[in-house]
Amino acid sequence: MSAELPGDLLLDVQRRIESRYALEPGEPVTEFLIPEAEARAYPGRGSRTLVREDGDSVSLAVVFEPTVAQGLAETDPRVRLHSGNLNAFCTLIEEVSHFVYLLFCARALRSVTELELELQGEVDKYLTAASLLSLQNEGALSPGLRAMLFRRYHLQEGVSAERAERYRAASDLAFRYCGFLERSFLRPGRVAGLLCEARRFYRLGPREKLEKIAQIP
Numbered sequence: 001m002s003a004e005l006p007g008d009l010l011l012d013v014q015r016r017i018e019s020r021y022a023l024e025p026g027e028p029v030t031e032f033l034i035p036e037a038e039a040r041a042y043p044g045r046g047s048r049t050l051v052r053e054d055g056d057s058v059s060l061a062v063v064f065e066p067t068v069a070q071g072l073a074e075t076d077p078r079v080r081l082h083s084g085n086l087n088a089f090c091t092l093i094e095e096v097s098h099f100v101y102l103l104f105c106a107r108a109l110r111s112v113t114e115l116e117l118e119l120q121g122e123v124d125k126y127l128t129a130a131s132l133l134s135l136q137n138e139g140a141l142s143p144g145l146r147a148m149l150f151r152r153y154h155l156q157e158g159v160s161a162e163r164a165e166r167y168r169a170a171s172d173l174a175f176r177y178c179g180f181l182e183r184s185f186l187r188p189g190r191v192a193g194l195l196c197e198a199r200r201f202y203r204l205g206p207r208e209k210l211e212k213i214a215q216i217p
Contacts, residue, residue, distance in 0.1 A: 003069040003070050003073035004069055005068060005092075009092070011029065011030055012078065013092060014029050014096050014100060016128060017097060020195065020199075021104075029096055032061050033061075033064070034050075034062070035063075039061070039063040042063075046065050049061070049102065051102060062095050062098075071089070072085055072088045079136075080136060081136060086129070086148075090129065090149065094122075097121040097125070098121055101120050102117070104202075115170060118166055118169075119209065120202070123178060123198075125174075126145070129149070141182070147175075150171045150172070150175035173213050176213050177212075179216070181197065181198070
């Protein structure tokens with residue numbers, strides 16, 4: 001019997017992201033899941049968030065590969081996040097992040113670039129994983145987390161050259177920005193500052209985000 005992706009975990013990650021950025025709770029991502037078999041009729045492959053625009057309306061759907069549920073089957077990452085479930089959990093965070101950000105942009109009537117979407121997903125992976133690891137390790141932050149997420153990753157086989165280049169660019173940008181967050185805010189007593197900075201960054205346009213990161217030493 002195949003493992004099922006826990007709906008409570010998906011919704012918990014969604015609410016964490018919304019709370020981090022002071023967003024109104026949106027429609028549950030669990031209501032937008034479609035099976036991978038059904039998703040084969042749509043563009044792309046693997047875990048992904050699908051978007052369709054029809055005039056002023058936007059339709060979303062979220063797809064997860066079975067390997068994501070399998071990777072999370074043994075240990076709930078909210079109880080213990082470790083090397084065995086980190087990759088699957090990061091995939092879950094990334095797609096939920098895409099879902100939340102697309103809803104945010106749709107409600108604000110603003111367009112979004114694919115690089116911007118990928119970058120925000122990478123930042124959310126880092127902040128969500130760092131927060132859980134800190135809670136599970138008495139406030140300690142793993143010094144290798146940022147490099148593990150943004151330097152020691154493997155792209156899916158069959159990914160197009162364009163998508164691979166976009167993912168590498170997003171990873172490099174997130175590595176720099178999360179390094180800035182790490183140095184400036186990820187320490188006791190600086191949580192409020194972290195939230196203010198993360199919320200400002202979230203609401204910047206794509207050009208402003210790139211300019212912000214370019215100015216980081």
